Amino acid sequence: MPINYYIFLSLALFAIGTIGVLTRRNAIIVFMSVELMLNAVNLLMVAFSKFHGLADAQIFVFFIMVVAAAEVAVGLSIIVMVYRKIHSVDINLLNRLKH
């Protein structure tokens, strides 16, 4: 398959992820969108790895996956702690930085 299709798909996934991060109110959905962005990049990496015939990108995909996993772990625990405080996952209520 021509590489363009993979690029478009990856781009679409990345765009959806970005808009999700910016637009959604629920913190967990925001995290999902971040995961979506990371996976879009993974897809792109693998596609190019097959395109060039080099395995370097696939190694990098492993790195990304590891980092994503760690990030989710930490991020979700923060959400749990925030939930214990304000009993909601609405990000618009988190405006303490204003002061």
Next chain:
Amino acid sequence: MKDFIYLIPLLPLVGFLLNGFFWKSMPKKTAGWIGTLAILTSFVLSVINYVQIEPEGFTYTWFSFITAGDLNIPFSFQIYELSSLFLLIITGIGTLIHIYSMGYMNDDKGYVKYFAYLSFFVFSMLLLVMGGNYAIMFIGWEGVGLASYLLIGFWFKNKEFTNAGKKAFIMNRIGDLGFLVGMLLVLYHFGTIEYQELFAIMPSQGVDTSIMNTIAISFFIGAMGKSAQIPLYTWLPDAMAGPTPVSALIHAATMVTAGIYMIARSNVLYNLAPYAQDMVAIVGLVTLLVAASIALKQNDIKKVLAYSTVSQLGYMFLALGVGSYVGGVFHVMTHAFFKALLFLGAGAVIHNLTGEQDIRKMGGLAKKMPITHITFLIGCLAIAGFPGLSGFFSKDEILMSAYAKNPLYFYLGLAGAAMTAFYMFRLYFLVFTGTYRGAVQQDKIHESPGTMTFPLIVLAILSVVGGYVGLPHLFAENHALANFLSPVVQNFQVELVPASTEWILMGLSVAVVLVMIFVARMKTKSGVVKEAKGINKALENAWYVDDIYKGLIVSPLKELSHFFNNVIERGLIDGVVNGVGKIVYWSSTKFRLIQSGQVGLYFFILVIGIFSLLLLGLWIIPTF
């Protein structure tokens, strides 16, 4: 003597520092004696120097002053005939005035400060005449200007007096620009400003005459400011605001003669610049006539003497301008004697009348102040050119040289001499003869103390005998002063007048003087000074020159500065600076709103930022 020459200026400097730093704690008598002894010692050293002087003189280099690349200006003194003579005049008359001041300023609160300033003045003046190059002379030149400012505005609580001091200093500064320009031109064209080198190479350098004229005229502008020639003379009458001994020292004997010293020193330069010489002579002539005319109608004793000084300085410049450098220096010497005498005498009169300076309120003081009276009379006779006294010989020499150059100069000079005789004797008759018209109780008027009369007597003697060093060749083979100064200056004009002509001219000038004295007696017999009308009013107001300057120069400058202050400084510049502050404040109120605390907004801005950076990096920059 050569190794001790630096003591001559150093002692007054030490006197200045001692009196200056300790003026609060110094007892009065000590301060006076410190100042007087310093200058007296300098006088003794000057006498020793004078006696030992050799024809070629010597240069004493103290230290290397300015070295920059090729330029090397040492702090050097050059002692030869001309500077030795001036040293004697400055320290001698300076000592007499210090002694006089001890009596005159006795009741003044600023006694110690006064002596400090006087010592500083003497120091600067000595630097001026002893300097071995134009730079040292300039240091002294500026120093005497400063001292003049300090001393004129000595009674600083009075706004008018301080204004007079400012006026003197500012007019001096205008002249100083000319001096600097001349000095720099000399440096540029000849590579050196050291007198010995400069005057040796100057004639043979083949520099264009127009440049020589420019240099000479620039220096003369400096002299115009310092020695009160037209147009920079109006500070001198106002300078009478200072204590009278100051007027005697600075504005009669020393500072105002700095210009003449400078030109006499640079006689090599002026001989190569004929156009400049003519200008010097003409300016001197005009000044002499204008100032004498103003003095005819002045009613303040010091103002008459002030305008007389300006007029006599005009004579000196006339002499220099026609090439008679010896004549100019001779007149400096005799003028120093009789003008200082006249000023000190006037000071005695003012002191004893507790501050009265208007001659319409004086009269009949001869019997009450005999010594002052006799010495003042001698001074008047000397300045008028009465035969046998010093003023006669020096003025005669100048007039003869003027005749040799151009007979018209002689006749104009003679007119000036007539006016001089008239106004001086008008002054004398109104002050000392007739009946007393003033307000002070008659039994309170008495002769001055010894410290004040002693200098008067000494100066009177000098005014009488001081002329015999310069006998014209009609009377004696030996013009002692010319012989003394001959290694330095040339006096080639005087011999050009044939003997018979000289007798006639001399007789003419004597006759004029005697007639004018008689006319003055007639005019002042009644003792009443009439109200001035018409041209007399113009003379009384000094041809309204001060008002002309005020309207033409001072007021426009003031308006200009007000404009700059209000419109440009306050409006524009302050507006800009304050405006910047206001903009920063306004923009910060706007920027503050970005920090809303909403994380979503932060993300949004983050994405926008990344997007822009990518755009920038991948599209916009590669296309350039």
